[in-house]
Amino acid sequence: MSDLLTQEEYQAIADSMSFPANAYINGKYMAAKSGKTFETVNPATGAVLANIADCGAEDVDYAVKKARQTFERGEWSKLHPRERKRTLIKFTKLIQRNRHELAVLESIDSGKPISDCANLDLPETIDCFAWYAEAADKMYQQMSPTTDDAMGLIVREPMGVVACVLPWNFPMLMLAWKVAPALAAGNSVIVKPAPTTSMTALRLAELAAEAGVPAGALNVLTGGAEVGEAIGLHPDINAMAFTGSTAVGRKLLEYSAKSNLKRINLELGGKSASVVFSDAEHLDSVAANVVYGAFWNMGENCTANSRLIVNRAIKADLLARIQDKLRGWPTGYPLDPSNALGAMTTKLHFDKVMKYIKLGKKEGATLILGGEPLKIGDGLYIPPTIFDDVTPDMTIAREEIFGPVLTILTVDNDEEAILLANDSEYGLQGSIYTANGTKALRMARELQAGTVSINCYSEGDITTPFGGYKLSGLSGRDNSLQAFEQYTQTKTIWIDLSDRPLDETLD
Numbered sequence: 001m002s003d004l005l006t007q008e009e010y011q012a013i014a015d016s017m018s019f020p021a022n023a024y025i026n027g028k029y030m031a032a033k034s035g036k037t038f039e040t041v042n043p044a045t046g047a048v049l050a051n052i053a054d055c056g057a058e059d060v061d062y063a064v065k066k067a068r069q070t071f072e073r074g075e076w077s078k079l080h081p082r083e084r085k086r087t088l089i090k091f092t093k094l095i096q097r098n099r100h101e102l103a104v105l106e107s108i109d110s111g112k113p114i115s116d117c118a119n120l121d122l123p124e125t126i127d128c129f130a131w132y133a134e135a136a137d138k139m140y141q142q143m144s145p146t147t148d149d150a151m152g153l154i155v156r157e158p159m160g161v162v163a164c165v166l167p168w169n170f171p172m173l174m175l176a177w178k179v180a181p182a183l184a185a186g187n188s189v190i191v192k193p194a195p196t197t198s199m200t201a202l203r204l205a206e207l208a209a210e211a212g213v214p215a216g217a218l219n220v221l222t223g224g225a226e227v228g229e230a231i232g233l234h235p236d237i238n239a240m241a242f243t244g245s246t247a248v249g250r251k252l253l254e255y256s257a258k259s260n261l262k263r264i265n266l267e268l269g270g271k272s273a274s275v276v277f278s279d280a281e282h283l284d285s286v287a288a289n290v291v292y293g294a295f296w297n298m299g300e301n302c303t304a305n306s307r308l309i310v311n312r313a314i315k316a317d318l319l320a321r322i323q324d325k326l327r328g329w330p331t332g333y334p335l336d337p338s339n340a341l342g343a344m345t346t347k348l349h350f351d352k353v354m355k356y357i358k359l360g361k362k363e364g365a366t367l368i369l370g371g372e373p374l375k376i377g378d379g380l381y382i383p384p385t386i387f388d389d390v391t392p393d394m395t396i397a398r399e400e401i402f403g404p405v406l407t408i409l410t411v412d413n414d415e416e417a418i419l420l421a422n423d424s425e426y427g428l429q430g431s432i433y434t435a436n437g438t439k440a441l442r443m444a445r446e447l448q449a450g451t452v453s454i455n456c457y458s459e460g461d462i463t464t465p466f467g468g469y470k471l472s473g474l475s476g477r478d479n480s481l482q483a484f485e486q487y488t489q490t491k492t493i494w495i496d497l498s499d500r501p502l503d504e505t506l507d
Contacts, residue, residue, distance in 0.1 A: 003118050010114055010335040013104045019050040020202035023059060023222050026066035027215025033058045038195060043111035043343040044334050046378035052198050055223035060230040063219045067161045067188035068236055070216030077158050077186040081137035084184060088133035091211035092126050102200055106172055107334045110197045111343030114335050116297060121173050128176035131462045136184040139484060149498035156488045158186035160238035163231045167244045168194035168345050169300040175201055178241045181483040191220045192231060196346055198222045239263040241486060246471045265476035265486045267467055269400045270302045270428030273421040276318060277414055278311035280433040287321035293431060293457030295329060295384050298341050299404040303429035303459055306401060308408045309417050315410055331374055331383045341404060344380040353382055353403030360387045360396040392423055422448045427469030431457050
């Protein structure tokens with residue numbers, strides 16, 4: 001159900017808003033110890049929104065110290081899970097109460113369309129925190145199979161201090177995916193948002209404190225690569241969860257190896273495919289899903305179905321329907337709820353996407369839609385762009401563009417389609433379209449991806465684990481009860497119940 005306001009109402013919220021700018025440590029907003037700041041800019045207008053605290057290693061040390069103290073005192077870590085649940089439910093209610101402010105803050109900081117922020121990101125953020133709140137007191141411990149003279153208890157305990165390093169494309173939702181299970185499990189958490197999209201993380205930390213999350217249990221450190229490196233190398237952080245590029249993921253693994261071998265969970269890049277077989281039915285629905293999978297969130301999405309692998313027999317029909325669907329996907333000012341695409345998040349990223357578009361033209365792909373930036377004030381706008389006649393060796397077919405660019409690769413049979421889908425160093429998500437149920441399940445098993453959707457584009461939901469194969473991920477999974485495994489560790493407690501003397505027991 002839509003919860004949208006009018007553009008005028010959203011603009012009024014934006015105009016009256018004060019922007020959080022300082023880091024949030026131990027229950028307080030505070031400037032970086034160095035006094036340094038950096039600008040955060042509204043990519044839709046070019047206006048500077050705020051000067052954000054540019055934290056460094058000294059701030060990381062302080063935040064870790066306070067997080068550790070809170071953890072050791074047990075005011076959150078040793079709280080009954082039922083009490084943690086109640087606090088997190090209060091938190092979800094506060095997010096709901098402040099949802100319009102948070103949606104506007106997310107939109108103007110990132111360039112995301114307000115329709116997505118209000119109707120997708122906020123509801124899913126709320127659902128995520130509510131789901132893990134309810135799960136907190138329903139995670140049972142285990143007992144191993146033994147004879148009657150012994151008992152093996154397998155208990156699950158929080159890791160300690162957990163760091164969550166977030167991307168800029170879904171700032172609030174990715175915070176929820178990581179922070180919700182980490183907090184529900186009893187950890188103290190340090191969040192490092194992307195420097196370009198820090199403000200909703202800061203506001204959520206304040207709301208968490210209002211709900212009763214104790215000081216030091218949830219901290220937000222703003223800043224750039226220096227903060228990430230200091231977190232990765234810190235000897236008193238027990239685990240680290242990251243969503244972002246494969247290149248940065250490699251660095252975090254190096255930091256872990258050089259420090260305390262902290263657990264590293266990585267959700268990385270993707271080059272996902274929509275695979276449309278010749279027997280696919282309901283092509284209008286297929287076209288709608290292909291458009292959504294490729295262009296949702298301006299294609300700034302690690303599961304974006306940026307490759308359309310389609311059988312030649314239905315290609316022309318499907319492509320005509322895709323172009324027709326895109327007439328309902330206008331690009332423009334993000335606070336206008338009628339716009340489906342907003343602004344690229346930074347000038348640097350805008351230039352990167354445009355470079356890929358120019359490279360596609362140079363390498364011989366046929367541009368059939370878009371391809372030129374839109375002049376809308378001082379904003380950074382790229383419309384939906386489609387390339388046909390793409391070959392598997394082209395750069396735009398192999399590298400993650402992270403923008404509103406769809407590449408079309410044509411095949412003549414099912415085997416060629418699935419081979420081409422798997423011809424990638426990534427394996428995060430894939431979508432399959434066919435009317436044959438047996439083929440759908442068989443091809444889903446053959447597709448090398450962490451999530452496969454059949455006759456739709458989907459990442460699953462909060463109940464299903466999310467993560468990737470190959471260079472798309474490492475170790476744990478976001479979402480589902482499996483996410484608790486990332487932020488907890490098991491301990492075996494062995495009890496001798498026999499009356500035998502020690503020497504007999506040892507024998």
